[in-house]
Amino acid sequence: MRRIYPDITDNPDIAQAYAYPKGRPWLRLNMVASADGAAWLKGRSGGLSSSGDKRIFQVLRGLADVVVAGAATVRKEGYGPVKPRESWAEIREGRPEVPPIAVITRSLGFDLGDELFTEATSRTIVITCESAPHERRKEAARHCDLIVAGDEAVDMRRAVAELHARGLTWILCEGGPRVNAQLAAHDLVDELCLATSPMLVGGGAARILNGEPAQVTMDLSQVLEEEGVLFSRYTREQSQ
Incomplete structure (x- = not known):
């Protein structure tokens, strides 16, 4: 890998290249797209990815306090819990060994028995709204850290504020x-x-x-x- 802007450097340090600005909250989107702007191939982003993309993807997760994704992305991409990685030891010093996944959902329409909720090293967060089915909200609260932000739909400003209140200020959003x-x-x-x-x-x-x-x-x-x-x-x- 090489950096071609703002300068030319071979094999740049990826963690340094993507370091968060210190001393302030920061919300980062990470996406892959085709040259003509498509966000997926045959319904999933994996067909557009590369070995370099996968390396950067893992470093961005290691740098983040929390990884946010919509429920549709979690289902389509087959999300599991973030796994500890030895290479993250330095960039996660003083923080939990893995960031939690935070799932944004209005309906809570997923399997709460999935490993994302039962085997996560850092307890999974679910962000939903008041209109979500009451029984599903109660069930979700038994398996994850539940955040209710908004009435008929998830209020993104409130959702981000709730993450900040938990000390999760470096936010990585993986879509969709x-x-x-x-x-x-x-x-x-x-x-x-x-x-x-x-x-x-x-x-x-x-x-x-x-x-x-x-x-x-x-x-x-x-x-x-x-x-x-x-x-x-x-x-x-x-x-x-």
């Missing part, structure tokens, strides 16, 4: 596109990490933001490259 769009529409996104695969997909795949309109102006902070895949890091303009 609808969750990303909601976060952007509520002006909550500080950074986008985007892997661009040298592939054309076409068809009906969503873009990495799919839903509410948003306009978030960002600066290109860094570009890495490996095997034709570009890894771009965009951050909020400093004036904002």
